[in-house]
Amino acid sequence: MTPVLATVSPVDGRVYVERPLDGPAAVEEALARASRAFRDWRSTPLERRQELLSRAVDAMVARAPAIAEELTWQMGRPVAQTPGEMRGFEERARFMIAAAPSALAPVEPAPKPGFTRFVRREPVGVVAVVAPWNYPYLTSVNAVIPALAAGNAVILKHSHQTPLCAERYAEAFAEAGLPEGVFQYLHLDHADTERLVADPRVGFVCFTGSVAGGRAVRGALSGRFVGMGLELGGKDPAYVRADADLAHAVENLVDGSFFNSGQSCCGIERIYVHARLHDAFVDAFVETTRGYRLGNPLDAGTTLGPMVRAQAADFVRGQVADALRDGARALVDPAGFPAEAPGTPYMAPQVLVGVDHSMRVMREESFGPVVGIMKVGSDEEAVALMNDSDYGLTASVWTRDEEAALALGDRIETGTVYMNRCDYLDPALAWTGVKDSGIGCTLSPLGYEQLTRPKSFHLRTTS
Structure with missing residues (x-):
């Protein structure tokens, strides 16, 4: 047969x-x-x-x-x-x-x-x-x-x-x-x-x-x-500098994290935010995330569909569970997404704080609707964390200072550097990566x- x-x-x-x-x-x-x-x-x-x-x-x-x-x-x-x-x-x-x-x-x-x-x-x-x-x-x-x-x-x-x-x-x-x-x-x-x-x-x-x-x-x-x-693969980072346009950064980074249920090699999987903006950024990010609608993707009002298969969703749920066990905090209640169903591809988006690089969710490619957010005190700290990865596909810097973005981009180990955007391919530019x-x-x-x-x-x- x-x-x-x-x-x-x-x-x-x-x-x-x-x-x-x-x-x-x-x-x-x-x-x-x-x-x-x-x-x-x-x-x-x-x-x-x-x-x-x-x-x-x-x-x-x-x-x-x-x-x-x-x-x-x-x-x-x-x-x-x-x-x-x-x-x-x-x-x-x-x-x-x-x-x-x-x-x-x-x-x-x-x-x-x-x-x-x-x-x-x-x-x-x-x-x-x-x-x-x-x-x-x-x-x-x-x-x-x-x-x-x-x-x-x-x-x-x-x-x-x-x-x-x-x-x-x-x-x-x-x-x-x-x-x-x-x-x-x-x-x-x-x-x-x-x-x-x-x-x-x-x-x-x-x-x-x-x-x-x-x-x-x-x-x-x-x-x-x-x-x-x-x-x-990718574990693409974003750095929100102290001078970033907060509303613009939140809107685009939520989309970059959760579009296609996070199933993008260049999707945002980890975010580093300067201490001056951190709390306001997290509050706005979580509020925007809660506005997503998880459900049947054939419904025109759905903004977040299922992951490709139940095993993929369970892998991401496992990353989240391990992070929570190790001290992270989840800021999105899955009960706000009635279509969420453990053991199925339908997984609610999740935002984690209190994360660090000892956790799987900050090191392994998630390829799902979860993102970890960390507070940083300087450009130097942000670059060190962005480079602390086996991957290097894209990285984004959110700032009003183009010279600063260029200087940071020279130091980030990645194939593409973005300023004030993410999760996008311009066909006029080379699409490439480094490391894994x-x-x-x-x-x-x-x-x-x-x-x-x-x-x-x-x-x-x-x-």
């Missing part, structure tokens, strides 16, 4: 999607097709590739309402918020398509008499993209569109929680007229995913997921000299560098 992928919806616990899993034979067929398709696709003029990809984006945008609703069913984000995923998808896709000509243009050194010299950027071949469920289009688009624009073929393996996302890509590319085999998707288990990425016909691997998953990918590639981009947050870079013109390889041409003229 063929193994089956079954997507259990966090909305009501029912199976929402079932698909047969592809096995080793399907992996072999997909790689063979991709390798053949790559030979012609890489020679297709860039303008033509841009045209086809733009048509595919048009097709995805035309399906946006249906995509948003099925996304809610698959991973639980409120239907009032899922349309934003497609707006972000479109923004990133169109930016990367438009950036391709300059990013892929040959690099020409200063003229040298008697020589023609330049560096050309060539596609790496077949790119394997392994994408997660939490932002299934926003994470995958970072790799899929620029990989194709650069002339590569792509095989997408999407999360078992969001398999329809891979199928929607395929439908849009087919409608746009993308040549057969240039884009494919596979529904795979872990073993066959490792078989895919380890195959010598794969020229680059883009993985977004957990640190453990990143280690598994790296292990699968250990015997090959092949590039990889690993976008992994991963390696590699997507988005911006720099995102094309890992999806291509430089090839130098050194031509000498003879008389």
Whole structure:
């Protein structure tokens, strides 16, 4: 009997999607097709590739309402918020398509008499993209569109929680007229995913997921000299300086902590507040949090949906329980959120004070609706605490002083520094991380560098 992928919806616990899993034979067929398709696709003029990809984006945008609703069913984000995923998808896709000509243009050194010299950027071949469920289009688009624009073929393996996302890509590319085999998707288990990425016909691997998953990918590639981009976890900090705009900081940091039920690699998980603002900040933060509505994500009035599965919610509840046992205080009463139900994905947001870095909730990635707040007395103390982490994806500084933000940003160990905003990706800027947050870079013109390889041409003229 063929193994089956079954997507259990966090909305009501029912199976929402079932698909047969592809096995080793399907992996072999997909790689063979991709390798053949790559030979012609890489020679297709860039303008033509841009045209086809733009048509595919048009097709995805035309399906946006249906995509948003099925996304809610698959991973639980409120239907009032899922349309934003497609707006972000479109923004990133169109930016990367438009950036391709300059990013892929040959690099020409200063003229040298008697020589023609330049560096050309060539596609790496077949790119394997392994994408997660939490932002299934926003994470995958970072790799899929620029990989194709650069002339590569792509095989997408999407999360078992969001398999329809891979199928929607395929439908849009087919409608746009993308040549057969240039884009494919596979529904795979872990073993066959490792078989895919380890195959010598794969020229680059883009993985977004957990640190453990990143280690598994790296292990699968250990015997090959092949590039990889690993976008992994985060424990992203915020520092609210004494001169911050209090109302602005509260509004945005509550959203940064609890949007998507906290299931964001760049969501806010720990906040350090200068002593001068600490008490007022905490009071306003808790009041704003209590205004959230936890419930059925298909209800337009819901602002906080279920987590992706009960086990994920129970993990976060365990972090909270351990922190309370060790002396932390919880400031939000779950009774104010009637949909809260232990043992289910429906978890009320929680704000903790009295926390310190000995507690799991301040060190482990929570990936859920909980945030710890600590009082600090100086910029130096805040930076030391922000850097006291195995992760380094983003960090935000809340201040009216741009020079201070820049000076602090130079000292924070992170991939992106924000001032007065958080939990956002600008496609014009490189998306990258340090430490256990991963390696590699997507988005911006720099995102094309890992999806291509430089090839130098050194031509000498003879008389």
